[in-house]
Amino acid sequence: MPKTVTPLTARQCQAAKPGKLFDGGGLYLETTTGGSRFWYMKYRHSGVERRHGIGPYPQCGLAEARAARDKAKALLRDGMDPQQQREVERESARTASVQTYEAIARELHERNPLGWQEAHREKWLAMQTRHLFPRIGGMPVAQITAPILLAPLTVVEAQGKHETATSLRQYASQTLRYAVQTGRAERDVSVDLRGAIRAPIQKSYGAVTDVERLPELIRAIHGYHGRAITREALLLSALLFQRPGNIRGLQWAWINFDKETISIPSHEMKRTLRAKVQGKPHVIPLSPQAIECLRRLENLTGGGVYVFPSERTGERPMSDGTVNAALRRLGYSKDEMTAHGFRAMARTVLAEHHNIPEAVLEELLGHGKANPLGSAYDRTTWTKQRIEAMRVWGAYLDRLREGGRVVPLKRRKA
Template identity: 40%
Template sequence: MAASDLLTDKAIRAALKTAVTEAKPRKISDGGGLVLDVRPTGAGWWRLRYWLAGKERMLSLGTYPDTSLAQARVKRDEARRLVADGQDPSAVRQEAKAETKRKRQAERLADAGLPPEGSFEAVAREWLKTVHEVKVSANHAERTRIRLEQDAFPWIGRCPIAEIEAPELLQALRRVEARGAIETAHRIKDACGQVFRYGIAIGACSRNPAADLRDALQPVQTSHHAAIVDPVQVGKLLRDMQDYQGNAATRAALSLSALLLLRPGELRHMEWAWLDLESATLTVPAEVMKRKKADKADGPPHLVPLASQAVAILTDLQALTGSGRYVFPALTSKQRCMSENTVRSALRRLGYGNDDMTAHGFRATARTMIAERLGIAPEVIEAQLAHAVADSLGRAYNRTQYLDQRKAMMQAWADYLDRLRKGAEVVPIAGKAA
């Protein structure tokens, strides 16, 4: 075994002095691969020569006298133990430096209220900003962000995304299930799956654990918006709506919910600028429609032919709210449209609960009864409902698709509702006995 601990501080000082005097570098050995590289500048650099996998390597251990002889020997012995274990001291040092850098960066981010780099939350927020917000509506993106912040980030947000496994994700989703929000749990799982797929694309992780949870959550019990489709019961509903004793604008909203086939959000956001009562047409802007973000930005508006009954209701309502922006302003401020719960609350006051009839249910009522009782072609009804069904040229939202047929249909539907309201004989189902 080669001798070690050969140097003394006196010998080192003498070597440094000689190097300066002679203006020549030299190396002096302490044994065990430890060498002091003496420079003409009067500085000394500790080097450790070692062999790993048959190759000679060199490791810097600091400068003398900042790193003393005793300290250099300690570093040498530690490095030699790593070599004996088959580890490369240089690689170990680099990893330690990288880990220190990561910790400091994490501390800086934490002080700023930001998630660590490479964490699930960091990747998720990047996905939200660069992908999700670009593809979907602002409201959709906001709902996704809130779900992740409330039900994912507190449990897996700070975890490195590459280290998250299916059981960890499932544990977070189980918390959502436990409060009975089964559909929300599925939506969060789907959002997390998109985050993991984005993480794979940018090299932050290598797999998507959400894909392993396909059958791990409780199934969503599919339910439809409650809707009345029996002609006699619809007639009673219409009479009850006509006798509504609340706000006049709310009563008009109830009636137009049945007449216009609009989604509740489209109805309550209706503006007077969208209406042309002379031509009996309502033009709903594309950005208000339930569409993909690109279709909201570039798609055509949705045209709604107005039956004479709808025009009459809107003409009367114009005297009440026509001076403002919204056809149905909020009760507290004309600067906002009425609440999404206004029509629902009115129905409840009339004795119709969520299991009987909903604001959205008026569309289902019309979809069913126009087809069954008036014999209108399904494609005409779907066009008026603004469902994204492509025409023969592949256009999902053709502003003039079946427009003449829809005008006739909307008037026929309004006339039929008048007969039901009056309790007249019900029109039989096409091709069947009533």
Template identity: 40%
Template sequence: MPLTDVNVRNAKPRDKLFRLFDERGMYLEISTTGGKWWRLKYRFGGKEKRLSLGVYPDVGLKEARDRRDEARKLLANGIDPSIERKVQKAATIERAANSFEAVAREWFARQAPGWAASHSDKIMGRLEKDVFPWLGGRPIAEIKAPEVLAVLRRVEARGALDTAHRVHQNCGQVFRYAVATGRAERDISSDLRGALPPARHTHFASVTEPAEVASLLRALDGFQGTFVVQCALRLAPLLFVRPGELRTAEWAQFDLDKAQWRYTVSKTKTEHLVPLATQAVAMLRDLYALTGHRQYVFPGRDVKKPMSGAAINAALRRMGFDTKTEITGHGFRAMARTILHEQLRFPSEVIEHQLAHKVPDALGTAYNRTRFIDDRIVMMQRWADYLDELKSRDSVVSDQAGKN
């Protein structure tokens, strides 16, 4: 007699495992603890075999019979359902391992050691927020260009066009890695070139006119905040390093007797050498009396940590500067680059090396921390003297104007 739902539901455990048989080789196996498993008994290749069809009540009688019938169709076509199940399970595991998210995280793990932490955080943040929720679980080889475009459109719709372009770029990097590792045929994101409106790139606000620079320098000298922030503000134009590198500077990196600062560039992971003008050395020696026993040159409120990343721009705003249109902490680099070349006539390659930019030379060298070092020592001192001259000259002009 075929089983009924009532038979299955009311079956009670016994002292030994027992079975209730249905039709066409299917039966319900009841353990001594009350567990109930659907099984199919069949023969393949002359051997008797069994196939699990699920656990009751998760799999009811009707669904168990449907699974039985699917297995018997495979048998009719000469396929062992047990082997087929293993093949499908392996394929599922492979699909999961080759999902967009799995490939993206593998690509990220290989690339991230060469990136600055802030850069890594931004890339993974974009993927986790804007891509994985929609494409993360999809096998990367099956993703089509319109699916990626839909992801980009969502980012664009919230007004983040520049981020949409960066998401597009990151997706392309993941797809190309999938191609290189044999998990995709091609980078389908390349089909989306031109699909997004061009992003409007803005440069960091900066001051490059000498008279305006003089006013800015005098404002920095008159800053009424803490001595640590005051020193950071006054050193920023002298050193023109990236703001993050300035605020995280450590005393162990400095040799004030040799007038040198050596550190690893956050963006390129290369060692960089900053020659220190006499004015910079004097400021640092003054600051050393206050923070020299600490790790960081510019400690924050928690002295075990560096100054906040927002401290420089916040100080500039307190002095009345618009950090979006006038000057920002990063703008001191543009100031130095422009004036050193246009006003002081230093060669571009010397300036670019001091900015720690990658400048390929005839020998193919991307960056050499000691290249043009003699020229850079002269340049850094001339730059510091020029800034002092600007302040002094502008002050004299202002005094004369006041008398007239």
């Protein structure tokens, strides 16, 4: 016959000495020589004797321990191992903690499987942290529905930030697709929000492309009465028509006066992560006018790293708003002319009035190959043609400043 066990009392539990006190049904309180006490349940499953941990005493009292024992016995009657079931529950809880929207978004941000550039990664996470995480970040991603996702987006849209709302929907879609790919969601519910948010009106950068207005702009730049460095930044923006970030971040180490070129390292260009690592430098031929501008700047900032250093410290380039602020000071609104607009200005005028081939212009602008195979087979660099085009452009801007007739300049045959 099974051994009869007298149930424990609360007083016995409190006075327990090192060893085991049995309560019946496999439940016992084990006390160590150090004085700590813990409830266990002894049981057999699949012919093997095992031990199921219940909890520490006195945090887990006698009544709670008995209830846990009864729950474990119910599992045994259903053919389940109580200890294995606990491990399953713990794993489920752990998995649930990494299945929230915020956890998955941060995991995607950390892994960066799409090869985002650092600036985009920072923006991607910062915008989600500000607008999405406070509302849906703690939700299991599988429970997020289209209406739930729409709620924070409409808050942003109501503030008039249509472009931000559109970007957030795209970021949410990337997060949800990643959740689907990693088996933590069934589908990307953001696809159901197409048309639910007003699309932003895309505006081109303000640019002077009318040749009748160009002389006024060029003369205004030459007559700028602000800081000398800012005036040269305006002029070099017009002469080189590179991206504003590359102009203001220009370093003296990239300039070769002997070869009359600027070589912007690949990682400084607006390219994919792979192209940044594997791509070649962007080489810009310098016209005589650009060289003169750089020589003047050499006397001002040649002892530092940057051609256009910050006013406060030479360890950083000038502010990204400096050139635009100077254009506003010259009387040009953001709809009329911007720092980025120098690119459109040169691209348009050189193509329409100087017959510079599109491929040469795209190379000068630092754009990738437009054909489907990209640079896999097309290795042309149009070196001679780019040198000629920059000389044509520099001379043309000189003529505008001097008040000559605005006529196309004939290019020498390559």
